[in-house]
Every structure is written in C-alpha cells, then in structure tokens.
C-alpha cells in the first residue's frame with residue numbers, strides 16, 4: 001500500500017475521515033505526538049492498528065473523542081474525573097475510567113480490561129478530524145512498538161510508510177511527549193504514566209476539589225502500572241546512557257542547560273524542561289541517524305521537576321536493557 005500524505009485542509013481532513021470510516025488507518029497530529037488512528041468501534045480497524053505497530057495484544061489503546069460529552073458515551077465519568085476533564089480537556093491528559101455498558105468500542109482495544117483510556121486532544125487538526133468522523137478513534141502513538149514516538153509526519157513515514165493508508169501532516173507537535181495517564185483504582189486518582197501535563201498541576205486541582213490522590217513520583221518502569229508499559233521503549237537503535245555530565249569517550253552527547261555547552265545537540269540550552277520535552281524524541285532520532293554501529297548516545301541529567309518527570313521516564317526506558 002502507498003501511504004497518502006494529506007494536508008490538514010478541509011479536503012485532507014474529509015479524505016482522512018472517509019478512510020477511517022471505511023476501516024483504514026490514518027495517522028494524525030495531536031499536541032503530544034502523532035497518533036495512529038483507527039475507528040474504535042470496528043474490530044477490524046483495531047486489529048489493523050496492532051498489526052501495523054507490531055504491538056502486543058495485552059497493551060490496550062487510548063480512545064480519542066472531541067469533548068467531555070462524547071467521553072461520557074464511552075466511559076463512566078466519576079466526580080473526580082469530571083473535575084480533571086473540566087480543568088485539562090482538551091489537552092495532554094488521558095483518564096482511565098470504567099467502560100460504559102453498551103458502549104460501541106471494540107473489545108480488543110481494552111485488552112480485556114473493564115476500563116477504557118479516554119483522551120480529548122487539543123490539536124485543531126485532531127479536533128476537526130474527530131468531528132468529521134463522528135465516532136471515537138483509537139490512537140496509539142504512530143510508531144512501530146518499542147521505538148521512538150513521532151512528533152512530525154516524516155517520523156510517522158519513517159516507521160509506518162506502506163503499512164497505513166495515510167498520514168495527515170499537521171507539522172511539529174507542540175508538547176512532544178505523550179499524554180499523562182491518570183486512573184482511579186479504588187476511587188483514588190493515581191498516576192499511571194507521567195506525560196505532557198505535569199503531575200503537580202493535576203494534584204493541585206484535585207486537592208482544591210477535596211479529592212485524595214496518589215500522584216507520587218515513583219515512575220521507575222517497575223512501579224508504573226499501565227499495562228504494556230514495557231521496560232525498554234522509546235528506543236533508538238544506538239545504546240543510550242543517562243546522567244552524562246560530560247561526553248563519554250567516543251559517544252554522541254545530548255545536552256541540557258549551560259553545563260553541557262559542548263554537546264552535539266541540546267535539549268534546552270536554557271535548562272527549560274518544557275523545551276526539552278518538545279525536543280526529546282526528534283533529537284534522539286537525529287542523533288541516532290548520526291551514530292556509527294556500536295556508538296552510544298549519552299544524555300545529560302534532567303531535573304525531575306515539572307515535565308522533567310516525563311522526560312526522565314522516557315529516557316529511562318530508552319536506556320533500559322533491550323529485550
């Protein structure tokens with residue numbers, strides 16, 4: 001199959017919607033990363049997503065909807081979840097909620113769980129596409145399973161060209177890291193994956209609303225409970241080492257802040273964690289393409305504050321032993 005590259009015009013979005021309604025896969029931009037979209041209500045479309053990504057079937061997908069009202073058609077939204085939805089949707093927050101009885105969501109998408117992950121993306125192209133389709137879209141990040149997530153249409157083509165019907169080119173993703181995932185096991189808001197919305201902001205809204213929460217920052221791979229969050233993920237071809245305060249012999253060096261002035265690339269010369277989040281995946285790709293076999297990518301230390309928590313989560317997985 002020849003993957004079509006569609007412009008984010010009215011015509012391009014209409015074409016993407018027609019393809020999706022027919023059960024084909026279309027990658028589209030969100031403010032976090034590009035998603036690999038398929039009609040969440042069609043078993044066949046969901047099966048194609050797992051096949052195109054090479055994704056293990058025990059790893060459930062996120063359902064994308066245009067707004068809270070549409071979310072209430074697929075999930076039971078508790079008071080605490082509604083508070084977060086009102087504060088942060090549309091935006092880089094995914095809520096794991098009990099699936100609504102009778103919701104027309106392909107069961108394989110949930111990998112057998114009684115819950116469904118729901119997200120309302122803010123990107124105008126994603127919003128226009130969801131409204132043009134008129135149905136929820138399943139969309140994992142649009143990369144082969146285990147590899148670096150795409151923040152540009154060309155990254156999607158690098159990994160999935162010929163395996164999906166089309167990609168809608170909406171330019172560079174503003175946030176650059178996947179959404180933050182919050183679930184409610186035993187009714188208590190719990191951080192399942194750090195991401196593009198800082199956990200501190202979520203904790204503040206919950207506290208103001210009088211809800212208890214467990215948004216602790218232990219996000220070592222073993223401690224995170226979203227299924228399918230494999231230890232090795234976001235992996236470039238080259239090996240990755242962390243906390244490099246100088247360039248290791250023979251390595252390429254990805255810097256952060258003024259201390260790493262001699263680095264090959266810098267996630268943020270001014271030590272801004274949001275800028276680092278925006279640059280992380282694209283810079284890992286750029287350096288990976290520059291390495292020679294056996295050469296390592298060494299990354300400077302990133303503070304654990306704000307989006308630094310999610311940047312470090314992705315970096316730990318990029319550096320984890322490969323399966």
Ligand code: TXA
Nearest residue numbers: 032034035060061115116117140141178179226227228
């Ligand atoms: O920003 C994002 O979230 C992007 C864009 C495209 O929206 N999507 C994304 O999807 O990152 P994906 O498939 O790469 O990551 C989905 C994560 C997985 O770690 C999965 O285990 C978790 O969501 N997840 C999905 N359903 C779940 C559920 N019912 N319970 C717990 N975790 C769930």
Ligand code: MG
Nearest residue numbers: 140141149178
């Ligand atoms: Mg992913």
